[in-house]
Amino acid sequence: MKVLVCGGAGYIGSNMVSLLSGQGHTPVVYDNLSKGHKTAVAQAPLVQGDLADFDGLVQTLKHHQIEAVMHFAAFIEVGESVKAPLRYYQNNLCNTHTLLKAMDTAGVDKFVFSSTAATYGMPAEVPIPESLTKNPINPYGETKWAVERMCHWQAQTGRLKYAALRYFNACGAGKHSTLGEDHRPESHLIPLIIQAAMGKREDIKVFGADYDTPDGTCVRDYIHVEDLCRAHLLALDKLGTESELAYNLGNGTGYSVRQVIDTVREVSGRDFKVTDMPRRPGDPAVLTADPTRARTELGWRTTYVDLKTIVETAWKFHRDHPHGYED
Numbered sequence: 001m002k003v004l005v006c007g008g009a010g011y012i013g014s015n016m017v018s019l020l021s022g023q024g025h026t027p028v029v030y031d032n033l034s035k036g037h038k039t040a041v042a043q044a045p046l047v048q049g050d051l052a053d054f055d056g057l058v059q060t061l062k063h064h065q066i067e068a069v070m071h072f073a074a075f076i077e078v079g080e081s082v083k084a085p086l087r088y089y090q091n092n093l094c095n096t097h098t099l100l101k102a103m104d105t106a107g108v109d110k111f112v113f114s115s116t117a118a119t120y121g122m123p124a125e126v127p128i129p130e131s132l133t134k135n136p137i138n139p140y141g142e143t144k145w146a147v148e149r150m151c152h153w154q155a156q157t158g159r160l161k162y163a164a165l166r167y168f169n170a171c172g173a174g175k176h177s178t179l180g181e182d183h184r185p186e187s188h189l190i191p192l193i194i195q196a197a198m199g200k201r202e203d204i205k206v207f208g209a210d211y212d213t214p215d216g217t218c219v220r221d222y223i224h225v226e227d228l229c230r231a232h233l234l235a236l237d238k239l240g241t242e243s244e245l246a247y248n249l250g251n252g253t254g255y256s257v258r259q260v261i262d263t264v265r266e267v268s269g270r271d272f273k274v275t276d277m278p279r280r281p282g283d284p285a286v287l288t289a290d291p292t293r294a295r296t297e298l299g300w301r302t303t304y305v306d307l308k309t310i311v312e313t314a315w316k317f318h319r320d321h322p323h324g325y326e327d
Contacts, residue, residue, distance in 0.1 A: 001025050001026070001067045001068055001236070002025070002026045002028065002064060002065055002066050002067050002068075003020055003025055003026065003027050003028070003066065003067070003068045003069070003070060003236075004027075004028050004030055004060065004061065004064065004066045004068070004069045004070070004108075005017050005020070005027050005028065005029050005030065005044075005070050005072065006030045006031070006051060006069065006070065006071045006072060006073040006099065007030075007031055007035075007036065007071065007072035007073030007074070007114075008027065008028075008029030008030065008031055008036070008041055008044070008046075008070075008072065009029055009031040009033060009035075009036025009037055009038060009040055009041050009046065010031070010035050010036040010037075010040075010072055010073070011170070011179075011180070011181050011182070011183070011225070012072050012114065012170055012225055012228065012229070013029070013031070013036065013041075013070075013072035013073075014036070014037075014040035014041050014179050015174040015175065015179050015225045015226060015228075015229050016070060016072065016229045016232060017029060017041050017044050018174060018175045018179060018229075019174075019226065019229045019230065019232075019233065020233070021043070021044065023233060027044050027045075028044070028045045028047065028060070028064045028066065029041045029044050029045065029046045029047065030047045030049055030051075030057075030060060030073075031046065031047075031048065031049075031073070032048065032049060032050045032051075032073075033048060035183070037182060037324075037325035037326075037327050038327045039325045039326050039327050040179060040325055045064070047060050047064075050095075051073055051091070051095035051096070051098060051099050052090075052094075052095050052098055053098075054098050054101065054102055057098065057099060057102035057103075057106075058102045058105050058106050061102060061103065061106035061108055062106050066106070066108050067108065067110065068108065068110035068111070068112070068236055068239070069099070069103055069108060069110070069111050069112070070111075070112045070114075070232060070236075071096065071099065071111065071112070071113050071114055072114045073091075073095070074091065074092045074096075074114065074143075074144070075087065075088055075091050075092060075140070076116075076140065077140070077187055078118065078138050078140045078141075078282075079187075081138050081139035081140035081143075082138050082139060085139040088139045088140060088143050089139065089143055092140070092143035092144065092147065093143045093146050093147060093150075096113075096147045096150070097150065100150065100151070100154060100160070103160070104154070104159055104160070109159055109160055109161055110161050110162075110236065110239045111151065111160060111161070111162040111163070112162070112163045112165065112232050112235055112236055112239075113147060113148070113151060113162060113163065113164050113165065114165060114167065115144050115145075115147070115148055115164040115165055115166045115167070115246075116140070116141060116144045116166055116167055117166050117167065117168050117221075117248070117250070117287060117289065118136055118138065118140055118141030118144060119134045119136050119141050119144055119145040119148065119166060120132055120133075120134060120135065120136070120141075120166075121134070121135035121136045121137040121141060122135070122137060122282070122284050123284065123287070126286050126287065126288050127221075127250075127252060127288045127289055127290035128248060128287070128288065128289055128290055129248070129290045129292075129293075130166070130246050130247065130248055130290075130293055137282055138282065147164075148164045148246070151164065151244075152244060155243050155244050158243075160243070161239040161242065161243045161244075162239070162243075162244060162245070163232075163235035163236070163238070163239060163245035163246070163247070164245070164246045164247075165228075165231060165232060165235060165246075165247055165249050166246070166247065166248050166249060166289075167223065167228060167249050167250075168220065168221035168222070168223055168248070168249065168250035168251075168287065168288070168289045169188075169189070169220050169221060169222045169223060169250075170223055170224075170225050170228055171188065171189075171190045171222050171223070171224065171225065171310055171314060172190075172224040172225050172226070172304060172310040172311075172313040172314050173225070173313040173314050173316065173317035174224075174225050174226040174229070174313070177313045177314075177316035177317045177320070178317065178320075179225075179317070180313075180314060180317030180318065180321065181314070181317075182321070182324035182325050184324070189220075189257065189260055190222070190260060190264070190310075190311060190314050191314065191318065192204060193260060193261055193264040193272075194264055194268070194314060194315060194318045195318075196272040196273070197264055197265070197268040197270040197272050197315075198268075198270075198318065198319075198322065199272075202273065203272065203273035203274060203275045204261060204272060204273070204274050204275070205274075205275050205276075205277045206257050206258070206261075206274060206275065206276050206277060207277045207278065207279060207280045207283065208277070208278065208279035208280065208283060209276045210279075211279075211285040212285055213256055213285055213286060214256065215256050215258045215259070216258075217256045217257035217258045218256065218257055218283055218284070218285060218286070218287075219254035219255065219256045219285065219286040219287070219288065220254060220255065220257075220286075220287050220288070221250035221251055221252065221253065221254055221255075221287060221288040221289050222250075222251065222255060222260075222307060222310055223249055223250050223251055223289075223302065223304075224302065224303070224304035224309075224310050224313070226303070226304070227249075227251075227300075227302040227303060227304055228249055230300065230303075231247065231249050231294060231298060231300050234298040234299065234300055235247065235298060238297070238298060245297075247291075247293055247294040247297075247298065247300075248289040248290060248291055248293070248294065249289065249291065249294060250288060250289025250291055251289070251291070251302055251305060252288060252289055252290065252291045253288065253305075254286055254287075254288040255307050259307065260307065260311075261274060263307050263308055263311045264311055264315070266308065267308065267311045267312050267315045268315055
């Protein structure tokens with residue numbers, strides 16, 4: 001299948017491009033390179049374009065005879081979304097509307113959407129099932145949920161089949177640890193801790209050590225990027241017979257911030273300073289997925305099931321790319 005990968009030069013997108021190619025599909029990357037890296041997708045066709053460009057999207061979809069679209073081009077920083085909500089509504093919601101309109105114009109009806117566990121807000125139960133009420137508490141989660149609702153109503157017309165995949169904490173490095181996280185600035189926990197281990201930051205800050213968890217720090221569900229991408233392939237295949245899908249993508253197991261810190265210390269063989277800070281507003285004590293539906297309906301199984309294996313892939317990427325990608 002010919003698949004347009006929006007945001008395909010970014011972290012998850014580049015891993016998706018690699019997996020698509022390895023499975024015999026033909027990925028085409030569509031990216032404005034504001035966050036992505038050319039060297040991460042050196043072997044795939046790259047269209048440098050913006051999701052706000054309706055005519056450019058239609059031309060790309062038609063020229064490359066695209067049959068399905070995967071969307072990884074959202075802004076993802078929760079804190080930034082609170083400070084600049086209009087920026088998030090423009091990129092995450094308005095630009096996705098433009099993409100869906102372009103797909104409708106070009107006659108492309110299969111859409112795999114990168115959603116988030118942030119659609120649930122402060123969950124009333126954990127592990128979180130897909131049926132839990134969606135109550136996002138920040139513009140990031142709100143815009144993702146709004147896109148899911150937009151897809152739902154478009155699917156009612158019979159002109160769209162979509163899968164909304166709600167990620168928990170994507171992490172690790174794929175393609176033999178050559179495709180990893182290189183956000184600038186970095187905000188994800190595992191690469192931040194690795195930067196501390198490499199001496200690239202003076203400490204790692206722990207926001208809250210008094211939660212009702214075994215060691216007092218927040219517990220999160222970490223899912224390796226390659227396992228995440230495999231679920232996208234399975235969902236794309238299921239869109240051959242289904243029109244609306246929604247799945248939580250997580251391991252179903254939680255690890256605390258201190259467990260992640262200790263694991264990075266073990267894998268790297270290095271020590272570093274840890275500084276306890278006050279809690280951040282809106283941080284739930286525990287966020288873990290109930291991935292039963294994805295396992296049952298997609299036959300999805302994670303291959304990176306323990307934190308140490310995941311961290312090892314991330315450490316190898318950062319060790320081999322101490323300054324990130326070349327571009």
